[in-house]
Amino acid sequence: MSAPKGPSLATLLMAFGFPLFVLLAVVTGFLIAEQGGLAALSVPDEDAETPSADAATLARGEYLARLGDCAACHTARGGKPLAGGRAFRTPWGTLYSSNLTPDPEHGIGRWTAAQFRHALAHGVGRSGLLYPAFPFESFQHLSADDADAIFAWLRQQPEVAGAPPENTLEGLAGWRPALIGWRMLLHRPWALRFDDARGEAWNRGRYLVEGIAHCAMCHGERGRLGALDRSRRFVGGRILGQGWVAPPLDRESLAHWSRDDLAGYLRTGVAPQASAYGPMAEVVGSSLRHLTESDARAIAEYLLSLPPLPQRPAPPARPARQTVGPASTALYEKHCADCHGRDGRGRARVYPPLDGNPQVVASDPVNLMRVVLFGAAPPTTPGNPAPHTMPPFADRMPEADLLAILNHVRGSWNNDAGEIPPYQLRQARALPLE
C-alpha cells in the first residue's frame, strides 16, 4: 500500500509561497514608500557644493541653531559646546547625542551641505539611520536655505575631537538597522505649505513651531515605540524620560493667555500666567530667549490658533475641594500666602498665580508636586536677569501637611481638581532631579 500522494513541496511553494512573496514585497514596498521612499534612505554622495558663508547667512544660521537649541542636546553638562555626549534616558536605554562640531573624525567635518540637509529632512545621516530622539520629524519642515545656513554656522564653530559614549540601548532598539522597521511602521513625512488664508505672521509662527523649534518633541503625545502621533502633536503629556508634564498647546488650553503675554513668556520665562520651570526653563534659558520680538509674536499667534484636541479622560478622583478646611487654610496662609496671596492670584511675572493655573489643577499633577517638593527657578534671561524662586518644601514639613497644602490649592478659589492621594506624592518624591 502506498501512502496517498499529496502535492509536492514544489507545488505547495508555487501555490502559496509565490503569492506570499509577492504580498510581502508589495507591503514592504508600500511601507518603504510611506516612510519617504528609497530616496529618504540613500544619503547623497559627496559633492563639492559649499553653501555661502557670508555674514548674513552665518547670523541667520546662528539664530536658527539657537531656536533649534542644537547646543542644549549636543553638549554634555559642563562640556565643550556642540561636542555631544549628553545622555538621554529612554524606556529602551540611554542614548548619547553626537558631536556636531566640524571635527573631521568625530564631528561633521566631512559632511556636505546636501548630506546635512538630508539628515534634517529624512533622519538619515552620513553614518546611517538616526534615532527619532533627533527631531527630524520637525526638522523635515526646514527650508533648504535655512538648513544650509545652520550648516554654514556649525562649520564655523570650534572643532572638538572626541566621540560621545556608546549608546546603551536594549534589544532591537540597540540595532540601528531595525530603525527601518520603525520608520516603515511609524514615520510618515508630511509637508507644510504656505496658507494663503492666513497672514505672514501666522505662517512664520507655524514654520518655527512645526520646524526648527520642534515644540512637538515635548508637547506631543508619544504612542507606540516612542513615535509622535502627528494628529496629537500638541496634546501634551509626560515628557519621555523626565518627570515633567508638558501642557497641551491649543487655543482652549491657552485661553487665559494674551498674544503679548505668551510672546513675552517665550522670551523672558515669566508672564502673569506662569513662570517657566523644569524643561521649559531650559528651553527658554538656552533657546527661546534669543527669539526676535516679531518671531515670538508669530509663534504666539500660531499657538493661539490651534484647535483643541480631546484629552485622555482623567481617572475619577474625590474632589480636592472636600479636603479644604481651617487646617489646610492655616497651612496655606503660613507657607504660601506671602508670595501667592490669600486669593491665590500671585504677583504678575514674579510669583505665578495658583487660582486658575492649569498646572495646579492638571489631572496629572506631577509638575505641581515637583515644584512644591523641590522648589523651582525660572531661567535668567535678558528680560528677567534676576529671577524669583520657589523654595523646596520636601524636608520642611510632614507628608500630611504637604498633601494638605497641595490639595488646598487644587480645591480653592475657582480650582476644582481631584485630590492627590499619598502614594502619588511618594512617587513624585522619587523622581530624578537631574
Place this chain on the structure above:
Amino acid sequence: MRLFALLALMAFALPAGALPDLDDEAMAERLAACAACHGPRGEGAPGSEYYPHLAGKPAGYLFAQMQGFRDGRRHYPQMVYLMRNWDDAWLARIASFFAAQPGVVPRHAPPPVQSAADRSRAETLVHEGDRGRELPACASCHGPQLQGREPGVPALAGLPTDYLIAQLGGWMTGARHSIEPDCMARVVARLDPAEVRRIATYLAGLVPEPDSRPLEASAEPLPLDCGGATRFDPARGVAP
C-alpha cells in the same frame, strides 16, 4: 500707565542681561529657594544640620561652587536642579550678596567628642601640616583662624562635621572637583580616611569670632596652585 510705559522703556534700554540694582532685601526675596537650607541671609537654617552657611564666605569661592554645580564639577541634585539655567552674571551677584552678609557663629549641633590624642594630631595637621608627606597646613591657605581668604578660599571653622567629611570624601572618591589645578584633590589624596574624620571633627569644633571675615587676598603665592582661588569679577564671576 505713562509711568509704566516709561519704566518698560527703561527696562529695554538696559544692555542685554544687565542686572538691575537690588538691595539686600530684594536679593533675599528672590533667593527664597536658597533660604530653605542656607537661611535667608546665608546664616544657616535651624534643623539644616548638613548644609553649610554661606554668609561672609569669599565671593569667588561661592561663585565657583555654584558654577561647579551648574557645570558638573560638583554633584548635589537639589542644587543643580535649582541653578542649572542661571547665567554667570546672576551667580556672581548671588555670590556677592552672601559674601557681604555678616559672618556667623554656626548654630548646628556640636561635633562628636574627640579624644585628646586625636585632637592633638588633628591640630598639628591643620596648623603645621606634614612636611614628610608634602602636606601643607590647612591654615596656610585657609588662614590661621581658618577664617578663609579672598577671593576663593572658604572658611572652615565651625562647619558641620558631616558636611566636612562629605566634601573631603568627595575629593577622595572623585565626586567633587574644583577648577583645575584642583589643589584640594591633591591635598586629600595624601590623607587617609581616619585623618579626614579627625580633621573634620576638629574643624567643626572651632568657634569663629562673631565678626570673623576672610583674610585679604595673599600677596605671596599660596603653597599650592589652586584654579578655584585666583580671581573674582563681581559683574561676570570668573571663567573656568
